[in-house]
Amino acid sequence: MRRYIFSHMIKHLTSLLLGGVLLSQPVISCGNTKQPGSVQQSDKASSEIEAEVKNVSSESTLLTGADQTSEYLSDLKGKKVGMVVNPTSIIGNTHSVDSLRSLKINIVKVFGPEHGFRGEASAGAKVNSNIDGKTGLPVISLYGSHYKPTVEDLEGIDIMVFDIQDVGVRFYTYISTLHYIMEACAENKIKLIVLDRPNPNGFYVDGPVLEEKFKSFIGMHPIPILHGMTIGEYATMVNGEGWLKGKIKCDLKIVKLKGYNHDMDYTLPVKPSPNLNTQQSILLYPSLCLFEGTIISQGRGTHMPFQILGSPALKGKYDFTFTPVSIKGMSETPLHQNQLCYGLDLRKYDTSVFKKTGQLNLSWLIDMYNAYPEKEKFFDFKQSKQINNFNRLAGNDKLQKQIASGLSEQEIRASWEPELSAFKEMRKKYLLYP
Numbered sequence: 001m002r003r004y005i006f007s008h009m010i011k012h013l014t015s016l017l018l019g020g021v022l023l024s025q026p027v028i029s030c031g032n033t034k035q036p037g038s039v040q041q042s043d044k045a046s047s048e049i050e051a052e053v054k055n056v057s058s059e060s061t062l063l064t065g066a067d068q069t070s071e072y073l074s075d076l077k078g079k080k081v082g083m084v085v086n087p088t089s090i091i092g093n094t095h096s097v098d099s100l101r102s103l104k105i106n107i108v109k110v111f112g113p114e115h116g117f118r119g120e121a122s123a124g125a126k127v128n129s130n131i132d133g134k135t136g137l138p139v140i141s142l143y144g145s146h147y148k149p150t151v152e153d154l155e156g157i158d159i160m161v162f163d164i165q166d167v168g169v170r171f172y173t174y175i176s177t178l179h180y181i182m183e184a185c186a187e188n189k190i191k192l193i194v195l196d197r198p199n200p201n202g203f204y205v206d207g208p209v210l211e212e213k214f215k216s217f218i219g220m221h222p223i224p225i226l227h228g229m230t231i232g233e234y235a236t237m238v239n240g241e242g243w244l245k246g247k248i249k250c251d252l253k254i255v256k257l258k259g260y261n262h263d264m265d266y267t268l269p270v271k272p273s274p275n276l277n278t279q280q281s282i283l284l285y286p287s288l289c290l291f292e293g294t295i296i297s298q299g300r301g302t303h304m305p306f307q308i309l310g311s312p313a314l315k316g317k318y319d320f321t322f323t324p325v326s327i328k329g330m331s332e333t334p335l336h337q338n339q340l341c342y343g344l345d346l347r348k349y350d351t352s353v354f355k356k357t358g359q360l361n362l363s364w365l366i367d368m369y370n371a372y373p374e375k376e377k378f379f380d381f382k383q384s385k386q387i388n389n390f391n392r393l394a395g396n397d398k399l400q401k402q403i404a405s406g407l408s409e410q411e412i413r414a415s416w417e418p419e420l421s422a423f424k425e426m427r428k429k430y431l432l433y434p
Helices: 002-018 043-055 096-102 174-187 231-240 279-293 352-357 363-371 390-394 398-404 409-414 419-430
Strands: 080-085 106-112 138-141 159-163 191-195 252-255 308-311 320-322 341-345
Touching (some): 080 096, 080 174, 096 106, 159 174, 174 191, 174 231, 191 231, 231 252, 231 419, 279 390, 308 320, 308 363, 341 363, 363 398, 390 398, 398 409
Parallel strands (some): 080 106, 080 159, 159 191, 191 252
Antiparallel strands (some): 308 341, 320 341
């Protein structure tokens, strides 16, 4: 995988060379970069990079939309640019805001999603608009007083760029932010460029399709838990299906990935949010996030979120233990804080099973419900502000009842049809990659 990422970076540098970008130009590092400060790349370094490009294996390598600057720089030059970004927004190993500013692109405003522009806010924590200390740019929060950019927010912007890594799951809120960005751009006649990125869970489509009455910021569209699309493909679906208010259309440009297919394994170079801090957690997230609507801890308040499950009430049922504590920037007030929890350790779980079966895991949810001694409390979100509404996560009010009534996983899955199959068929219209 290191070779894979290295090849990815080399192809990006080659793209810059071909696009007429001088590699000797200083690039200001920012965000989750390995080398803070300025990096001066010499002519010798350029020639060495070119030599290494020639030695790179001919095997297929990945190039993100952001890396292909020659595909969108002409759209941005001479324009006042707004950027919707977070720490995953990188070109090579440098934040895209800094890279584009170094290429004389006039970025006038930054818009930050849940967790903020710099990714320092915990899940669900309100993020205030501010001035970025590193760039001096105004940062408009889209996870504070409002989710959708206002007319005032977009004042003075000629074109918008959306560059955020998604994980392919309905209740991961970056696609909700994408919806509101598209809607605001459409209403204000501003073109939107989406720099596409891979979906690490893009190899399968599964789960119940969201019902309209359970629509919320953690599920805005009639899609299953796993949609199996990149952020660019998803944007085309939102436009094509008329999901924006009044069925308005966004003037949309997708800068497509190169060397990508939905079956490929993709390890994210930057964690997409504070509590998805390992590849294991990203692959387990589609199955484990449903536990956010229960009394079961998903490991928030540890450095193993979305890799472990447990509750103090499961003592004697499970052997593995952990104790959630307050961790700034990850979970300040976790469920079952300072209490010993008993449950499952999934850090070594073989996640390749998801690709083999094409299914998320429901058995953990069913088994833990059956093991929990006070079943009336299992789904009761009124017990703690740290418990979400399970029905909003599930996208219906059936799943909770099905588990409580003792239905098998096979019976529950059968109830997802024919909506799930219909979505899979509809999805085909918007796929940009095999």
